[in-house]
Amino acid sequence: MTTAAQPREASEKVDLWLRMYRQMVAIRQFEAQVNELYTRALMPGLAHLYIGEEAVAVGVCEALERTDYITSTHRGHGHCLAKGASPDQMFAELLGKKAGYCKGKGGSMHIADPATGNLGANAIVCGSAGIATGAAFSARRLGNGRVSVCFFGEGALGQGVLYEVMNLAQLFKLPVIYVCENNLYTEYTHYSETTAGDILMRATAFGLESASVDGQDVRAVHAISQRLVERARRGDGPAFLLCDTYRYHGHHVGDINREYYRSKQEEQTWKTERDPIANFGKWLVEQKLADAAALDRTQAELESEMKKAVDFAVAAPYPAVEEVEQDVYA
Amino acid sequence: MPETGGRELTFAQAIREALAEEMRRDPTVCILGEDVAEAGTPFKVLSGLLEEFGKDRVVDTPISEAGFTGLAVGAAMTGMRPVVDIMFGDFITLTMDQMVNQAAKVHYMSGGKWKVPMVMRTTMGATRRSAAQHSQSLHAWFCHVPGLKVVLPSTPYDAKGLLKSAIRDENPVVFFEDKMMYKLKGPVPAGDYTVPLGVADVKRVGEDITLVATSSMVQVALGAATLLEEIGISAEVVDPRTLWPLDEKTLIESAKKTSRAIVLDEGYERYGVTAELASVIATGAFYDLDAPVKRMGAMHVPIPFSPPLEDVTVPTEQTVFEAARTLCGR
Ligand SMILES: Cc1ncc(C[n+]2csc(CCOP(=O)(O)OP(=O)(O)O)c2C)c(N)n1
Numbered sequence: 001m002t003t004a005a006q007p008r009e010a011s012e013k014v015d016l017w018l019r020m021y022r023q024m025v026a027i028r029q030f031e032a033q034v035n036e037l038y039t040r041a042l043m044p045g046l047a048h049l050y051i052g053e054e055a056v057a058v059g060v061c062e063a064l065e066r067t068d069y070i071t072s073t074h075r076g077h078g079h080c081l082a083k084g085a086s087p088d089q090m091f092a093e094l095l096g097k098k099a100g101y102c103k104g105k106g107g108s109m110h111i112a113d114p115a116t117g118n119l120g121a122n123a124i125v126c127g128s129a130g131i132a133t134g135a136a137f138s139a140r141r142l143g144n145g146r147v148s149v150c151f152f153g154e155g156a157l158g159q160g161v162l163y164e165v166m167n168l169a170q171l172f173k174l175p176v177i178y179v180c181e182n183n184l185y186t187e188y189t190h191y192s193e194t195t196a197g198d199i200l201m202r203a204t205a206f207g208l209e210s211a212s213v214d215g216q217d218v219r220a221v222h223a224i225s226q227r228l229v230e231r232a233r234r235g236d237g238p239a240f241l242l243c244d245t246y247r248y249h250g251h252h253v254g255d256i257n258r259e260y261y262r263s264k265q266e267e268q269t270w271k272t273e274r275d276p277i278a279n280f281g282k283w284l285v286e287q288k289l290a291d292a293a294a295l296d297r298t299q300a301e302l303e304s305e306m307k308k309a310v311d312f313a314v315a316a317p318y319p320a321v322e323e324v325e326q327d328v329y330a
Numbered sequence: 331m332p333e334t335g336g337r338e339l340t341f342a343q344a345i346r347e348a349l350a351e352e353m354r355r356d357p358t359v360c361i362l363g364e365d366v367a368e369a370g371t372p373f374k375v376l377s378g379l380l381e382e383f384g385k386d387r388v389v390d391t392p393i394s395e396a397g398f399t400g401l402a403v404g405a406a407m408t409g410m411r412p413v414v415d416i417m418f419g420d421f422i423t424l425t426m427d428q429m430v431n432q433a434a435k436v437h438y439m440s441g442g443k444w445k446v447p448m449v450m451r452t453t454m455g456a457t458r459r460s461a462a463q464h465s466q467s468l469h470a471w472f473c474h475v476p477g478l479k480v481v482l483p484s485t486p487y488d489a490k491g492l493l494k495s496a497i498r499d500e501n502p503v504v505f506f507e508d509k510m511m512y513k514l515k516g517p518v519p520a521g522d523y524t525v526p527l528g529v530a531d532v533k534r535v536g537e538d539i540t541l542v543a544t545s546s547m548v549q550v551a552l553g554a555a556t557l558l559e560e561i562g563i564s565a566e567v568v569d570p571r572t573l574w575p576l577d578e579k580t581l582i583e584s585a586k587k588t589s590r591a592i593v594l595d596e597g598y599e600r601y602g603v604t605a606e607l608a609s610v611i612a613t614g615a616f617y618d619l620d621a622p623v624k625r626m627g628a629m630h631v632p633i634p635f636s637p638p639l640e641d642v643t644v645p646t647e648q649t650v651f652e653a654a655r656t657l658c659g660r
Pocket of ligand 1: 048124125126154156183185186251395417
């Protein structure tokens with residue numbers, strides 16, 4: 001039996017890895033198009049790109065079921081896509097079009113999608129910590145076995161509400177995982193200038209299961225997420241996952257001159273030595289799980305898929321002006 | 331206005347100049363906020379202050395609005411004159427207990443023994459395509475609270491003079507800057523001058539209708555006044571400049587003279603600043619009014635992202651022009 005199970009397990013693993021590779025590339029290609037839309041002045045407002053951080057969203061979300069919940073941030077495109085959002089409706093939202101996930105009312109920072117368990121991206125730093133914890137509360141009370149993941153940047157560690165809800169989550173043994181994406185900078189300030197003491201100890205002080213992981217290594221993120229999700233689902237309570245990562249672009253698309261807060265050299269090092277997609281691709285090839293040409297094809301396929309999604313969004317109509325007063329109340 | 335010899339500054343430069351001059355004059359003045367130091371805020375309003383005054387007086391904080399606002403209250407009570415920077419006016423929600431239950435009440439509750447000479451600078455204003463959590467104008471919230479003063483400058487000249495008065499005031503003052511006005515240019519004298527709190531300013535003299543307007547709505551009112559002039563209606567534009575203390579007399583006198591008034595403010599129209607100002611005029615100028623006082627504020631909806639929707643949520647030159655024309659029976 002073991003001999004029969006092993007190859008199947010192994011092939012499932014390979015499927016998962018290839019899917020994770022594909023998802024990371026999808027996010028990067030999506031974001032490349034967002035930058036393009038901004039540069040070509042086709043997108044209203046600004047957007048915060050997730051490029052460089054893809055392994056976190058993908059590693060975590062691949063450990064979740066579709067019905068599990070996530071909350072996301074201003075830098076949220078990656079989380080939404082990794083949880084199953086479709087690029088065309090996302091682009092439409094980014095352009096304020098009726099076909100967007102929020103009928104154009106939310107924009108880049110507010111993508112929400114009940115069908116994929118996405119409770120919403122949030123433009124208030126730490127704004128969704130309560131919501132994610134509340135979703136875990138209802139999952140437990142309703143007994144539906146769902147798990148809730150709260151994504152946030154390390155900047156959110158400054159908000160008091162985070163500590164209030166971690167305390168509640170531990171008291172009530174809620175199935176919630178707080179995923180802290182430490183990309184080193186808040187907007188234009190290094191996190192070490194705004195964060196005292198030890199980050200993980202803040203969570204362990206409340207008794208949360210806490211772990212840190214290389215956020216550029218999708219397999220590592222996935223493995224630890226799976227463990228934390230399983231224990232949350234079992235009823236063993238909340239967890240805190242600290243992911244070390246890096247955003248390649250500016251705080252938002254308009255943040256071009258960054259040298260006053262971080263060096264080009266530092267950016268270059270992360271891009272060349274710790275790129276989550278390149279390194280994972282290399283590993284897949286080394287392990288003979290994929291050949292380089294196939295990976296290149298994936299990139300090309302996704303690039304053209306994203307371009308098509310952009311075309312759809314650009315051509316889509318705006319909402320009718322009357323819609324402005326709809327949806328204020330349920 | 332004193333002679334400026336043609337010297338012009340942007341609204342942002344006027345704010346910065348007021349801060350720099352006050353910091354030179356009084357070593358207890360300091361700035362606290364997110365990304366205020368090297369970055370000089372995302373709007374670059376504070377650029378250069380770090381270089382002159384150093385990190386002890388231009389203090390980068392964690393993303394902890396409640397914490398650093400509370401700290402400012404305590405520091406103000408004990409010898410400092412802090413100016414806290416709340417990047418987007420939407421985030422004042424996080425500071426409410428510190429401002430409303432602490433800063434506003436300390437003087438009264440202590441029988442006049444403690445005082446809180448602090449300033450909170452924050453932003454307001456929609457149409458920047460920033461969606462519902464980055465576009466609100468929530469100044470009415472503070473106007474509702476005894477013990478707080480509320481300032482809304484509409485020109486670079488007023489911004490500099492009012493900010494100096496706010497810093498020198500012995501009370502907590504909340505200073506709202508419309509982020510859409512930061513690049514607006516206007517005459518500003520070099521060197522020291524103040525604009526007192528509680529004195530309105532007639533921005534344009536007229537005979538047929540009074541347009542009372544705050545912050546960027548003053549610019550909208552002036553634009554509408556130009557359009558009205560073309561059809562033979564002479565509009566007077568009155569800017570209260572501070573909502574508390576409020577120069578009721580100037581508002582009432584103007585309405586008595588013209589016999590018609592529209593009140594414009596970018597906060598929500600319902601239960602908002604326009605309601606208070608309209609009631610002041612309706613009561614004070616009752617026997618001289620030829621028409622009910624009209625109010626124009628933001629539509630009662632969260633600010634939508636989609637441009638065609640966002641644009642209809644706030645008064646514009648055209649909508650004010652139409653309303654004034656109707657009110658004048660043309
Ligand atoms: C409560 C609140 N304060 C300030 C801001 C402005 N702001 C937006 S993003 C950001 C930095 C966030 O840093 P982090 O949480 O580390 O996320 P990252 O942008 O690095 O992904 C700030 C200060 C905000 N949106 N909400």
